[in-house]
Amino acid sequence: MASVEVVTIGTEILLGHLVDTNSVHISRALADHGVDVYAKHSVGDNTERLAIMLEDALGRADGVITTGGLGPTVDDLTKDAVATAVGDTLQLHEPSLRALEERFVKFNRPMTENNKRQAILPSRAVVMPNPNGTAPGFIALRPDGKFIACMPGVPREMKPMLADQLIPWLVERFTLKSAIYTKTLHTIGIGESELDRRVEDLFRSLENPKIAMLAHGGRVDVKVMAKAESQAAADAMIAPVAQQLRERIGAGYYGDDDTTPGGAIVAELVRRGKTLGVAESVTGGGVSDSIVEVAGASRAFLGGIVAYDNSVKQSLLGVRTETLTQFGAVSEETAIEMARGARATLKVDFALATTGIAGPDGGSAEKPVGLVWFALVDDDGIVTTHRATFPGQRMDVRDRAAMTALSLIWRRLEP
Amino acid sequence: MASVEVVTIGTEILLGHLVDTNSVHISRALADHGVDVYAKHSVGDNTERLAIMLEDALGRADGVITTGGLGPTVDDLTKDAVATAVGDTLQLHEPSLRALEERFVKFNRPMTENNKRQAILPSRAVVMPNPNGTAPGFIALRPDGKFIACMPGVPREMKPMLADQLIPWLVERFTLKSAIYTKTLHTIGIGESELDRRVEDLFRSLENPKIAMLAHGGRVDVKVMAKAESQAAADAMIAPVAQQLRERIGAGYYGDDDTTPGGAIVAELVRRGKTLGVAESVTGGGVSDSIVEVAGASRAFLGGIVAYDNSVKQSLLGVRTETLTQFGAVSEETAIEMARGARATLKVDFALATTGIAGPDGGSAEKPVGLVWFALVDDDGIVTTHRATFPGQRMDVRDRAAMTALSLIWRRLEP
Numbered sequence: 001m002a003s004v005e006v007v008t009i010g011t012e013i014l015l016g017h018l019v020d021t022n023s024v025h026i027s028r029a030l031a032d033h034g035v036d037v038y039a040k041h042s043v044g045d046n047t048e049r050l051a052i053m054l055e056d057a058l059g060r061a062d063g064v065i066t067t068g069g070l071g072p073t074v075d076d077l078t079k080d081a082v083a084t085a086v087g088d089t090l091q092l093h094e095p096s097l098r099a100l101e102e103r104f105v106k107f108n109r110p111m112t113e114n115n116k117r118q119a120i121l122p123s124r125a126v127v128m129p130n131p132n133g134t135a136p137g138f139i140a141l142r143p144d145g146k147f148i149a150c151m152p153g154v155p156r157e158m159k160p161m162l163a164d165q166l167i168p169w170l171v172e173r174f175t176l177k178s179a180i181y182t183k184t185l186h187t188i189g190i191g192e193s194e195l196d197r198r199v200e201d202l203f204r205s206l207e208n209p210k211i212a213m214l215a216h217g218g219r220v221d222v223k224v225m226a227k228a229e230s231q232a233a234a235d236a237m238i239a240p241v242a243q244q245l246r247e248r249i250g251a252g253y254y255g256d257d258d259t260t261p262g263g264a265i266v267a268e269l270v271r272r273g274k275t276l277g278v279a280e281s282v283t284g285g286g287v288s289d290s291i292v293e294v295a296g297a298s299r300a301f302l303g304g305i306v307a308y309d310n311s312v313k314q315s316l317l318g319v320r321t322e323t324l325t326q327f328g329a330v331s332e333e334t335a336i337e338m339a340r341g342a343r344a345t346l347k348v349d350f351a352l353a354t355t356g357i358a359g360p361d362g363g364s365a366e367k368p369v370g371l372v373w374f375a376l377v378d379d380d381g382i383v384t385t386h387r388a389t390f391p392g393q394r395m396d397v398r399d400r401a402a403m404t405a406l407s408l409i410w411r412r413l414e415p
Numbered sequence: 416m417a418s419v420e421v422v423t424i425g426t427e428i429l430l431g432h433l434v435d436t437n438s439v440h441i442s443r444a445l446a447d448h449g450v451d452v453y454a455k456h457s458v459g460d461n462t463e464r465l466a467i468m469l470e471d472a473l474g475r476a477d478g479v480i481t482t483g484g485l486g487p488t489v490d491d492l493t494k495d496a497v498a499t500a501v502g503d504t505l506q507l508h509e510p511s512l513r514a515l516e517e518r519f520v521k522f523n524r525p526m527t528e529n530n531k532r533q534a535i536l537p538s539r540a541v542v543m544p545n546p547n548g549t550a551p552g553f554i555a556l557r558p559d560g561k562f563i564a565c566m567p568g569v570p571r572e573m574k575p576m577l578a579d580q581l582i583p584w585l586v587e588r589f590t591l592k593s594a595i596y597t598k599t600l601h602t603i604g605i606g607e608s609e610l611d612r613r614v615e616d617l618f619r620s621l622e623n624p625k626i627a628m629l630a631h632g633g634r635v636d637v638k639v640m641a642k643a644e645s646q647a648a649a650d651a652m653i654a655p656v657a658q659q660l661r662e663r664i665g666a667g668y669y670g671d672d673d674t675t676p677g678g679a680i681v682a683e684l685v686r687r688g689k690t691l692g693v694a695e696s697v698t699g700g701g702v703s704d705s706i707v708e709v710a711g712a713s714r715a716f717l718g719g720i721v722a723y724d725n726s727v728k729q730s731l732l733g734v735r736t737e738t739l740t741q742f743g744a745v746s747e748e749t750a751i752e753m754a755r756g757a758r759a760t761l762k763v764d765f766a767l768a769t770t771g772i773a774g775p776d777g778g779s780a781e782k783p784v785g786l787v788w789f790a791l792v793d794d795d796g797i798v799t800t801h802r803a804t805f806p807g808q809r810m811d812v813r814d815r816a817a818m819t820a821l822s823l824i825w826r827r828l829e830p
Contacts, residue, residue, distance in 0.1 A: 014442070014452065014454065015439070015442050015443070016436075016438065016440075016442055016443070017629055024430070025431075028430070028431070031430070037430070038458070039456055039457060039458045039464070040429060040456065040457045041454055041455065041457075042455045043453070049453055049454070049475065056471040056475075059471070060464065060471075214427065214432055278721075280703075284704050284706070284707025285699075285702070285721065286700065287700070288695075288700030288703075288723075289699050289700040289704055292697075292698075292699025292721070292813070293699070295774070295775055295776070297699075297723070298723060301723055302726060304721035305719070305721070305731075306703040306720070306721070308703075308707060308712070308716055308717060308719075309713060309716075309718055311717060311762065312692075312717055312718035315760075316718070316720075316731070316760065316761075346727060347726065347730070358710075359710070360710055361710070392571070398707070
């Protein structure tokens with residue numbers, strides 16, 4: 001089994017001005033072929049420091065994969081550093097120069113000296129042509145067999161180069177056969193420890209496929225990872241375990257892989273021929289937004305009312321003055337009237353309402369910042385309510401409230 | 416001047432299942448004090464590999480800053496690796512144990528053996544108490560003066576520890592004086608090349624403070640960076656340049672530093688004593704959400720209507736059947752009726768409407784995926800409309816549409 005480290009090159013990534021998605025894509029693609037990514041690194045545009053880091057990384061892993069630093073405007077710092085790290089020299093690669101010239105003729109653009117320099121590559125490198133851009137990639141080889149593979153930083157140039165050229169080279173070089181295939185089961189509204197309790201014996205007893213849990217932002221995922229020689233073999237190993245897990249998890253499981261909570265809600269509403277609307281105060285449109293992000297949401301989601309001011313709670317949702325006076329805008333009673341009002345006004349089967357105190361101001365001893373009331377009216381007109389107090393800043397409270405709202409809708413709908 | 420490398424610890428970050436925001440925050444905070452971040456790294460939960468990487472990093476920089484790997488459930492891999500890398504041993508730190516015990520008494524929770532292990536630290540370390548969580552941070556010292564500073568991975572624990580404890584320690588240790596201070600001017604609704612045209616001569620002529628542009632998601636920022644010995648000295652250098660830039664930029668500038676488009680809109684509405692409401696179709700609550708995220712939004716934002724289905728456009732916004740039939744839901748005419756309807760229904764001074772085709776389905780030759788119509792009615796009842804076609808996926812179209820909506824509101828309001 002091969003091990004690699006990934007290096008993203010560029011001061012903008014180092015300082016976080018640009019979000020690095022390349023290393024994530026590479027990690028996942030390599031994991032699918034059984035290649036372990038030991039570490040990833042970001043370095044700025046500095047040849048000397050990059051060379052030292054590449055040498056250090058080659059000391060730890062079988063190879064290094066870099067992205068970025070190959071464009072026409074960045075001098076040749078990446079290539080200089082790579083040549084230094086593997087003990088090679090740079091020379092003009094004639095086929096790459098011809099490919100560049102053809103590309104410029106095809107697009108009818110003038111070719112600059114900087115562009116020509118993109119065809120200067122380490123002399124012993126395996127060259128990876130770039131059909132989607134000007135900078136060719138290459139795999140520089142150190143005499144002891146370790147390698148540094150360099151790809152452009154533009155994702156739409158890097159991804160096909162990785163899939164079509166680098167991975168096949170790695171598979172042959174390291175005779176990779178066994179790969180890791182993953183299925184992810186999503187849950188909502190179940191705590192990590194509760195989910196752990198439901199599946200812990202499976203969690204411990206299984207080796208291949210094995211199971212891992214991953215909590216993020218009010219949801220917990222269960223990942224089933226199989227080591228197998230093909231997707232079909234992995235599928236056969238994963239399917240019974242995934243099914244067993246779904247049964248064990250029970251309520252709160254909402255779908256696999258790319259399914260979102262909003263997607264699961266829309267699909268279930270469509271299956272039942274029912275519609276949904278929302279009335280939001282503290283979440284301010286966030287619940288609607290999470291549902292409308294689903295392609296085809298229009299088949300079940302009719303709309304929402306962001307009743308941020310009490311005047312809108314009254315005029316559009318019919319919340320009564322006495323309710324607001326007696327119980328306050330953040331109360332179970334107001335949440336119920338908002339949900340009922342949304343169901344009537346929007347003419348939907350299911351309606352959910354949120355009202356709470358996101359902070360930083362507006363809290364009191366009795367109603368602290370973070371308090372949120374939820375109400376859900378179902379297609380029989382039956383109301384359920386939920387009270388929660390979320391920690392953190394305004395943003396945290398609002399995010400967690402929107403996720404809890406989706407959880408309540410899903411938990412009411414789930415088959 | 417000191418140099419450091421940043422290491423984020425955790426398999427979830429290494430594989431990109433969790434997005435690393437800590438290293439960005441640390442890079443920026445250190446840059447403000449003249450500390451160069453040479454590189455950043457992500458490693459998984461593996462003591463041996465982490466120790467080697469820490470030693471390699473200490474070979475290149477004056478110190479290493481780590482986040483993560485200190486929780487109660489992760490064994491002691493970080494502390495073991497750090498102790499190995501600096502040649503120290505672990506021992507119980509009594510004050511940290513007492514602080515932990517007090518914390519558990521205060522929150523009335525039982526303390527586990529794992530929690531107690533969090534008080535075991537490198538013997539020569541400078542301990543950084545954690546008032547916001549259970550894991551204390553520490554600065555492990557190598558006999559030659561290099562250091563590894565370890566902080567928890569939870570941002571709300573890490574950030575105050577960095578600001579209140581680690582940075583003061585670094586400032587004293589390296590007698591940091593000259594630092595980089597930054598002010599960021601935000602613009603919306605101006606393209607990068609247009610903004611460049613307005614400020615390019617300043618951009619080129621200035622050395623200290625210097626100017627940089629950064630485009631992200633439909634907005635462009637102009638950063639003014641001054642190298643100075645104190646915040647006051649930097650402020651004096653930045654203020655005239657920032658003022659000159661604001662005048663040059665003119666329309667589209669909406670605020671500095673932490674100001675968001677929503678924040679600028681709310682502040683200007685409050686200043687004028689005016690109110691705002693929105694009617695959203697394609698943006699599905701995203702515009703509301705961007706305004707409600709502002710603390711104090713309730714002083715100007717009354718509410719919104721997510722009119723996703725045509726029935727809601729008609730019933731709540733009064734869009735006429737003939738308009739929908741003749742021009743379609745995605746049309747200038749419908750956008751105008753939505754905005755006027757929102758202004759009347761929500762009883763607000765300004766109302767903005769969005770209607771468009773986010774895709775992937777629903778496009779045609781005449782109305783392609785990505786087409787969005789906007790309408791804004793002002794406090795005199797005057798309507799302005801805007802048409803845009805955004806490239807990309809459903810998510811991209813919706814994000815860009817929401818940002819454009821904010822831009823239109825701001826450009827109408829700006830003083």
